[in-house]
Amino acid sequence: MILLTKHFDFEMAHALMGYPGKCRNIHGHSYKMEVTVTGEMQPDTGMVMDFKALKDLVNETIVNRLDHALVLSDQVDPTLIETLRAHYDKIVLFPFQPSTENMLAHFATLLRPQLPSNVRLYSIRLHETDTSFAEWREE
Numbered sequence: 001m002i003l004l005t006k007h008f009d010f011e012m013a014h015a016l017m018g019y020p021g022k023c024r025n026i027h028g029h030s031y032k033m034e035v036t037v038t039g040e041m042q043p044d045t046g047m048v049m050d051f052k053a054l055k056d057l058v059n060e061t062i063v064n065r066l067d068h069a070l071v072l073s074d075q076v077d078p079t080l081i082e083t084l085r086a087h088y089d090k091i092v093l094f095p096f097q098p099s100t101e102n103m104l105a106h107f108a109t110l111l112r113p114q115l116p117s118n119v120r121l122y123s124i125r126l127h128e129t130d131t132s133f134a135e136w137r138e139e
Ligand SMILES: [Zn+2]
Pocket: 014, 023, 027, 028, 029, 128
């Protein structure tokens, strides 16, 4: 089995609504993400998937949308969202708490249907800090 991994970096702010600790405040992370795919080798190219195609797909689907964005749950007070949108142009609302775990599951749902037919998503690893990461894997 061959696994292909592409690494991504993005800066993102979030706040965990209702969380009892420091993360209830707006703060940012330098996220590091590794997306790993596997699949059947294509004899004509000698590749499972072109690294550039994987890079473009993940950038368009995830990284470009979230880099330098403020990400909040859509359950946050709408007047606050309105105020933020009046001053900042990159506010992203998710229908869930923007925790690392929830974002991973969301990213997997977005990426899986877009992969070529010979390729499947194997894992996504998302580092929130140098010492903390979560990983999604196909069960
Ligand atoms: Zn955080």
